[in-house]
Amino acid sequence: MSVLTDLIERVRSIIFRRRDERELAEELAFHTAMETEKLERRGLSPAEARRQTSLALGGMERVKDDVRDARGTRFLHDGQRDMAFAIRTLMRNPGFAAVAILTLAVGIGGTTAVYSAVDAVLLQPLPYQQPGQLVRLYYTDTRRKEERGVVTPVHFLDYRQSMGAFSSIAALFLYSESGADIGTGADVRRIRILPVSADYFDVVRVQPSIGRPFSRDEESDASVVVLSHALWKDKFGGDPSAVGKSLIMNGRSYTVAGVMPDGFADPLAGAVDAWVPGDLRPGRDPNEAGNHYLSVIARLRPDVTIPRAQAELDQLGATLAQRYPNARYAGARLDPLKEDIVGDSSKPLEIMLGAVAMVLVLICVNLANLLLVRGTDRAREFALRSALGAERRRLVRQTLIESLTLALAGDVAGIIVAYFAMKAIVAIGAGSIPRLSTLELEPRLLVFSLVIASLSALGFGLWPALRAARTQPGDILREQGRSATSGGVQMRLRQWLVVSQVALAFVLLVGAGLLIASFQRIRQVPLGVRPEGVLAFELHLPEARYDSTARARFYETVAERIAALPGVAAAGGVSKLPATGDFNIWGTQALTGPLANLDRGNIAGQNRVVSGRYFAAVGIPLLDGRLFDEHDDASAPRRVIISRAAAERMFPGVRAVGQSLTTGGGPREIVGVVADVALDPQGRSGEGYVYHPHRQFAGDRNWSLVQVVRTTGSLEQLQGEVRRLIASLDPQLVMYKPMALTEAIGRGEAQRVFTLRLLTTFAAVALGLAALGLFGVLSYGVRLRRREFGIRMALGANGGSIRRMVLREGMVVTAIGVALGLLGAVALSRVLASLVFGVSTLDPRVLASAAVFMALVAGFAAYLPAHRATSVEPSSVLQ
Amino acid sequence: MAGEPGELLQGTLEMMVLKTLSLEPMHGWGVAQRIQQMSNDVFLVTQGSLYPALIRMKRRGWLTTSWRVTENSRRARYYELTVAGRKQLGLEQASWLRASAAVNWVMNARLVPDGGRA
Numbered sequence: 001m002s003v004l005t006d007l008i009e010r011v012r013s014i015i016f017r018r019r020d021e022r023e024l025a026e027e028l029a030f031h032t033a034m035e036t037e038k039l040e041r042r043g044l045s046p047a048e049a050r051r052q053t054s055l056a057l058g059g060m061e062r063v064k065d066d067v068r069d070a071r072g073t074r075f076l077h078d079g080q081r082d083m084a085f086a087i088r089t090l091m092r093n094p095g096f097a098a099v100a101i102l103t104l105a106v107g108i109g110g111t112t113a114v115y116s117a118v119d120a121v122l123l124q125p126l127p128y129q130q131p132g133q134l135v136r137l138y139y140t141d142t143r144r145k146e147e148r149g150v151v152t153p154v155h156f157l158d159y160r161q162s163m164g165a166f167s168s169i170a171a172l173f174l175y176s177e178s179g180a181d182i183g184t185g186a187d188v189r190r191i192r193i194l195p196v197s198a199d200y201f202d203v204v205r206v207q208p209s210i211g212r213p214f215s216r217d218e219e220s221d222a223s224v225v226v227l228s229h230a231l232w233k234d235k236f237g238g239d240p241s242a243v244g245k246s247l248i249m250n251g252r253s254y255t256v257a258g259v260m261p262d263g264f265a266d267p268l269a270g271a272v273d274a275w276v277p278g279d280l281r282p283g284r285d286p287n288e289a290g291n292h293y294l295s296v297i298a299r300l301r302p303d304v305t306i307p308r309a310q311a312e313l314d315q316l317g318a319t320l321a322q323r324y325p326n327a328r329y330a331g332a333r334l335d336p337l338k339e340d341i342v343g344d345s346s347k348p349l350e351i352m353l354g355a356v357a358m359v360l361v362l363i364c365v366n367l368a369n370l371l372l373v374r375g376t377d378r379a380r381e382f383a384l385r386s387a388l389g390a391e392r393r394r395l396v397r398q399t400l401i402e403s404l405t406l407a408l409a410g411d412v413a414g415i416i417v418a419y420f421a422m423k424a425i426v427a428i429g430a431g432s433i434p435r436l437s438t439l440e441l442e443p444r445l446l447v448f449s450l451v452i453a454s455l456s457a458l459g460f461g462l463w464p465a466l467r468a469a470r471t472q473p474g475d476i477l478r479e480q481g482r483s484a485t486s487g488g489v490q491m492r493l494r495q496w497l498v499v500s501q502v503a504l505a506f507v508l509l510v511g512a513g514l515l516i517a518s519f520q521r522i523r524q525v526p527l528g529v530r531p532e533g534v535l536a537f538e539l540h541l542p543e544a545r546y547d548s549t550a551r552a553r554f555y556e557t558v559a560e561r562i563a564a565l566p567g568v569a570a571a572g573g574v575s576k577l578p579a580t581g582d583f584n585i586w587g588t589q590a591l592t593g594p595l596a597n598l599d600r601g602n603i604a605g606q607n608r609v610v611s612g613r614y615f616a617a618v619g620i621p622l623l624d625g626r627l628f629d630e631h632d633d634a635s636a637p638r639r640v641i642i643s644r645a646a647a648e649r650m651f652p653g654v655r656a657v658g659q660s661l662t663t664g665g666g667p668r669e670i671v672g673v674v675a676d677v678a679l680d681p682q683g684r685s686g687e688g689y690v691y692h693p694h695r696q697f698a699g700d701r702n703w704s705l706v707q708v709v710r711t712t713g714s715l716e717q718l719q720g721e722v723r724r725l726i727a728s729l730d731p732q733l734v735m736y737k738p739m740a741l742t743e744a745i746g747r748g749e750a751q752r753v754f755t756l757r758l759l760t761t762f763a764a765v766a767l768g769l770a771a772l773g774l775f776g777v778l779s780y781g782v783r784l785r786r787r788e789f790g791i792r793m794a795l796g797a798n799g800g801s802i803r804r805m806v807l808r809e810g811m812v813v814t815a816i817g818v819a820l821g822l823l824g825a826v827a828l829s830r831v832l833a834s835l836v837f838g839v840s841t842l843d844p845r846v847l848a849s850a851a852v853f854m855a856l857v858a859g860f861a862a863y864l865p866a867h868r869a870t871s872v873e874p875s876s877v878l879q
Numbered sequence: 880m881a882g883e884p885g886e887l888l889q890g891t892l893e894m895m896v897l898k899t900l901s902l903e904p905m906h907g908w909g910v911a912q913r914i915q916q917m918s919n920d921v922f923l924v925t926q927g928s929l930y931p932a933l934i935r936m937k938r939r940g941w942l943t944t945s946w947r948v949t950e951n952s953r954r955a956r957y958y959e960l961t962v963a964g965r966k967q968l969g970l971e972q973a974s975w976l977r978a979s980a981a982v983n984w985v986m987n988a989r990l991v992p993d994g995g996r997a
Contacts (some may be wrong), residue, residue: 023946024930027956031926034908056925063926070931071938595961 001135024067028060086402093374097406099772104410104456106765107363109417114356114758116418119423127265129205130299134267134337135306137169137296142317142331142772149585150174151294151332153280154324159296159332160199162316165309169298170200172268178704179540180249180274182235190540191231193249195278196270196594201226203299204267211243211258219280225254226275251544260805267341268295292585293632297337307333315526351831355511355762358504361771364456365497369773371403372494373780398854407456420839428757494780495813498773502817502854503824505763505770509850510825512763514836515756517846521838527745528677529578530619535718536577536739537711539726539733543702552634552698555705558729559612565721567713572614573694573705575607578677579745582606588663590650603649603687605642605663606679609703611694615641615674617708618741625657625672628693632671638696646688662706663690664700681745682837708741715740767854770817771861778810778865788867799870806869811855811860818851883913892924894975896962897941897968904945906955907933933958941967 032053039049090097128134138148152157156171173195179739180193201213208226218224225247227235235258236242246253254276266272278294300309314330321330382395406711539558541551553689555573576583589603595601614620615627623644632639640661647656647670660669668690679686694705711718723735782789789802825832829841839846899913900904911924911931936942941964947957960968 023956026954027930028926030906030953031908031911033953063984066927066931067934070934372890516913 018527020071021064021258024064027724028063030321046841053642082398082401083405085398086405089402090405096370096374098411100367100406101410101413102365103366103370103769105413105417107360107456108411108414109367109421110765111356111360112414112418113421113425114352115360116422116631117352128267130194130302131338132336133300133302135298135300135309135334136337136340137298137313138333138335139292140331140333145331148333148335149582150292151296152292153294154282155320155330155332156294156296157280157282158316158320158323159298159313160197163298163309163312165169165300165304165312166298168199168202169296170203171197171278171280171294171296172200172266173293174268174295179538179734181251181540181542181734182247182249183731190736191249191273192269192271193225193274193276194266194272195276197278197280201277203297204623205299206261206264208258209261210240211256213258213563214275214277218277220277221279222277223252223254224257224277225249226258226260227256228260228273229264230328231273231676232259247274250540250542267297267337298334310334316506350677351511351834352758352762354828354831355508356758358508358763359766359769362766363502364459365501365771366773366776367456368459369494369497369776373776375399395841419589421648424759492659494777498770498777498813499817499820501770501773502814502858503820506821506850506854507824507828508759508763508766510821510847511832511852512756512760513850514832514839514841514843515759517839517843518837519756522681525681525683527579527681527683528620528675529739529741531579531745533711533715534618535711535715535722535738536741536744537707537719537722537738538704538736539573539707540704540736541733543700546731548699549634552695554729555611555694555698556630558707558726561729562707562709562722563613565716565718565725567711569710569712570613570616571707571709572610572612572617573707574611574614574618575609575703575705577706577708577741577744578618578620579679579681582686583608585686586663586690588646588650588661588688590659590661591667591696592659592661593651593654593656595650595652601650603646605646605688605690606686607690607692608699609692609694609697609705610649611705612707614708616689617710620677620708621675623673623675624655625670627672628691628695630695632693633695634699636696638666638668639671639693640668641674641691642670643674643676643691644691645676645685646690647673649688661690664692664697668692767857770854771857774810774813774858775864777813777859778806778862781809782806782865782869785869790873793870802870803866806866807862810858810866814855814858818854821854822847822851891975892928892969893936894968895922896929896932896936897964897971900942900958900960901968904957904959906949906957908955910958936964939943939967940964 035053035056036046036049039052040046044052137151137159139151140149141147151171153171156169158593160169178193181189181192182191183189196214198214198216198219201207209229211226213226214222214224227242227247232238232242235247236245242256243258245256247256248254260275299655300306310333313334317330317332324330386392386395508819539555541554546554559571559573562568584607585604586607588603588607590596590598590601593601610628613627615622625641628639628641640663642650642656642661650656650661651659656670656673658670660667661798662668674689674691676685678684694703697703709718709722719735719738722738726733726735792802793799825847826842895914896978897911899910899917902913905913907926907929910930911926914922914924933942933983937944937958941961942958944956944958946954949955
C-alpha cells in the first residue's frame with residue numbers, strides 16, 4: 001500500500017468528514033433497503049422483512065463506528081464526544097473547575113504580562129538599526145573610571161572632529177530639555193522640545209520622513225525645528241507642505257525643517273514634540289571646559305569594538321587634558337547604549353522574572369494537587385467503568401481531554417487576565433521604567449501561554465490518568481471506601497507539595513518584606529528639605545517677550561504675589577528641584593582662605609539659581625550669614641550662598657561667609673551658608689551646593705525656574721489659586737506640570753515602588769495559593785479520616801483535641817515549608833541585595849515577620865478543615 | 880441457507896471482494912450478495928465487516944468509488960478496481976492458492992510405518 005495514498009485519504013476524510021458521514025448513512029440505508037426488498041420478494045410482509053433485516057445487519061451505529069475506525073478518523077469522533085463529556089463532568093463539579101481555571105488564569109496571565117514587560121524592556125533591542133553599534137559616552141574621572149558624568153561642549157567638539165572609531169556622534173541637551181509655548185491667546189499650550197546636535201538623526205539612523213535634518217551650520221541657535229509626527233498632524237493637519245512654513249514657539253518664529261516618522265522615539269528622552277538645533281558655538285559658555293551639560297551618544301564604525309574605541313578615546317583624552325588645563329577631568333568612558341538605558345531597571349525586572357517563575361511553579365503545584373485529588377475521587381468511577389468494559393486507553397484519554405479542556409478554558413481566562421495585568425504594569429511603571437510604554441500583548445506571547453497551559457495540563461492530567469489505568473478495578477471496588485490506606489502514599493506526596501508551596505511563598509514574602517523595610521528606611525533618610533505641603537510647577541517665560549531684566553523681575557514678582565495668597569508661608573523658584581539629581585556641576589574654586597587657588601580648594605559644585613524665598617519655601621535652614629534680598633541685583637557685586645559641605649571643603653577651619661570663590665565664569669562673594677541637601681532620595685551627597693541669585697544670573701540663560709510654594713492649606717486649592725494668579729499677570733503663561741514636591745522627589749524611587757507593588761502582588765498571590773493548597777490537603781485528609789474521627793469521638797475524644805490534631809498537622813507542614821523557604825532566602829540573598837536599601841537581606845525582623853505572617857495565614861487555612869473534622873457525626877460514619 | 884455461515888478471515892474477505900469487483904464495478908450490497916451466491920451461501924458478509932473492508936481497501940488505493948444510479952433507479956455508491964487493486968488481486972490469489980494447497984497437503988497426510996511421508 002502506498003503511504004501517500006493512505007495519508008491523502010485520511011486527510012481527505014478529515015476535511016470531508018461531514019460529507020463522508022452523509023454518504024455513509026445513505027450507503028447503509030441503500031443496503032438496508034435492498035435487503036428488505038429481497039426478503040419481500042421472497043414473500044415476507046414488509047414489516048417482517050424490515051425486522052429480519054435489522055436483525056441480520058446488526059446495529060447501524062456500531063457499523064458506522066467500525067467504518068470510521070477503518071477511515072482512521074475515529075479519534076476525532078471520540079475526541080468530540082470526550083470533550084462534550086469532559087465539559088459535562090466539569091460542570092458537575094463547578095468548584096473544582098473554577099479553582100483550576102482561576103489558578104491557570106492567574107498563572108498564565110501573570111507570567112505573560114511580566115514576560116512581555118521583561119521582553120519589551122530587556123530582551124528587545126533598541127528600536128534602531130544596528131543597535132549594537134550605539135554607545136553612550138560619559139566624561140569620567142581618570143582615576144575613578146566608574147564615575148559617569150555629562151560632557152562639556154569643548155570636549156564634545158573635539159570628539160566629533162577626531163574620533164575615528166565613531167561613524168557619527170551626537171549631543172543631546174537633556175539639561176535644557178524643556179518646554180516651549182506654542183500658539184497664541186487662549187490656544188497657548190506647552191510642548192516638549194529637545195535641542196540636539198546636527199548628527200543626532202544620523203546616530204540613531206532615523207531621518208525625517210519629509211524635509212531634512214539639521215546641518216552643523218545651524219548649531220548656532222538657528223531658528224529651525226524638526227516636528228514629531230504627532231505635532232505635525234496637530235499643528236499642520238499632516239500637510240506635507242508644512243516644511244518651510246513657520247511655527248511660533250515661545251514667541252519666536254521657527255522654520256519647519258522636517259517631520260520625523262510616526263513612532264520615532266528618542267533613546268534618552270521621552271515624549272518629545274519637537275527638536276531644535278543645540279547651540280554649540282565655541283565661547284558661548286564662560287566656563288566651558290569646566291561646564292558639563294551634554295549627554296552624548298555615538299555610533300561605532302561597523303568593524304570597531306568598544307575596547308578599541310575606548311583605547312582611542314583614552315589617547316585623545318591625554319591630548320585634551322593638555323589643551324584645556326582648566327577642565328577637571330578629560331577622561332571619558334563608553335557604555336553600550338542599551339545597557340545604559342535599561343541600566344538599573346534590569347535588576348528589578350530580572351527579580352520579577354524570578355518571582356513569576358516561582359508563582360508559576362506554585363500554580364503548577366496547586367494544579368497538580370487539584371488533579372490528584374480529583375484522580376483519587378474518580379478512581380472508583382474509573383474502576384467501575386473499566387469493570388463494565390471501557391477500554392483503558394479510552395479512560396486515559398478521557399482524563400487527558402478533561403485536563404486539556406481545563407487548560408483551554410484557563411488559557412482563554414489567562415489571556416484576559418494578561419491583558420489587564422499588562423495595563424496595570426504599564427500604569428504602575430509609567431515614567432520610571434524606560435520603554436515600558438511600548439508594551440503590548442504579542443502573538444508570540446499568546447503561543448507562549450498556550451504552551452504553558454497545554455504542558456501543565458498534559459503533565460498533571462497524565463499522571464492520575466495513567467495511575468487510574470494501572471489500577472486493578474477489583475482492588476478499588478473491593479475497598480468499598482472502608483480503608484483510607486490508598487490515600488496514604490498520595491497524602492504524603494501532597495503534603496510535600498504543600499511544603500514546597502509554603503517554602504516558595506515564604507521566599508516571596510521575604511522579598512516583599514525586604515522591599516517594604518527598604519522603603520521605610522529610604523523614607524527616613526534626611527534629605528535636608530521638608531517637602532511636605534509644598535507645591536511645585538514649572539513656569540517658562542518666552543524669551544521673545546521676556547528679556548533677562550524682565551525675567552529677573554517677573555520671577556520675583558510672582559513669588560511675592562503667590563506669597564500673599566492665604567495660607568502660603570513662602571514661595572520661590574529654583575533651576576532644579578532639590579533631591580532630584582545632579583545639575584550644573586561646575587568646577588568651583590576657592591579664591592580666598594587656606595585653600596585659595598589650590599587644587600584641594602576645587603570642588604565639583606552643584607550650581608543652582610534661586611528666586612524669591614526659595615530656602616524658606618522648601619525648608620532649607622540658614623546656618624550663617626544672610627539669605628539673598630532685593631539688593632543682590634544685576635548692579636551689585638556677584639554673590640552666592642553655599643552649602644555647609646561646600647564651605648567645609650573649600651574653607652576648612654575658617655568662616656566661609658565673606659570669602660570668595662569662582663564659578664560660572666567669574667568671582668563671587670559668599671554671603672551665607674545653608675544646610676546640606678541630598679542629591680537624590682537615597683540621600684547621596686555631592687561635594688556641595690552653590691546658590692546664585694536669579695536677579696544677578698538671569699542674563700546667563702533662560703533658567704525656566706521651577707516654582708515652589710509652601711502652604712498650610714490644601715495643595716489642590718492652592719493650585720487653582722496660583723493658576724488664576726498667573727493668568728492675571730500674563731494670560732499666555734502656562735502653569736506646567738504642577739505636582740506635590742513629595743511626588744517630584746518621589747520620582748527617583750518610582751522604580752522601587754514599581755518593584756514593590758509587583759512583588760507584593762506576587763507575594764499575595766503566592767500566599768493565597770499556598771493557603772489554598774494547605775486548605776485543600778487538610779480538608780482532603782479530614783475527608784479521608786472521617787471514620788477515624790468518628791470512632792475517636794465515639795470513644796470519647798472531644799472536639800477540641802481533634803481540632804488540635806488537624807491544626808497541628810497543618811502547622812507541621814507550614815513549619816517545614818518555612819524552614820525550607822528560609823534556606824531559599826539565604827541562597828537568594830545575593831540576588832535580593834540589589835533590591836534593598838539600608839537593610840540586610842537576612843534582616844531578622846523581616847524574616848521573623850514573614851514567618852509569623854505565613855503561620856497566621858496557614859492557621860487560618862487550617863482552621864476550617866479542623867472545624868469540619870469535629871462536625872463528624874459518629875453515628876453517620878459508623879453505620 | 881446451507882449450514883452455518885463461515886467465519887471469514889479479514890484477508891480472505893478482502894480477496895473475495897477484490898475478485899467480485901474484478902468482474903464488474905458494483906455497490907456494497909451487490910458485493911455482499913455476489914459473495915453469498917458465489918460461495919453457495921456459505922459466506923454471509925455483514926455490513927459491519929464489508930464497509931470497513933471497502934474503506935480500508937480504498938485507503939490503500941485498490942479501489943475507487945463513484946455514485947451511480949442502479950437499474951431500478953436508486954442512487955448507490957459503486958466500487959471499482961484500480962490497476963493497483965488488480966495487481967493486489969493477482970498477488971493474493973497466488974498466495975491463497977499456495978497456502979490452500981499447503982493446507983490440503985497437511986490435512987491429507989497419513990502416517991507411514993517407516994516414518995516417511997506420502
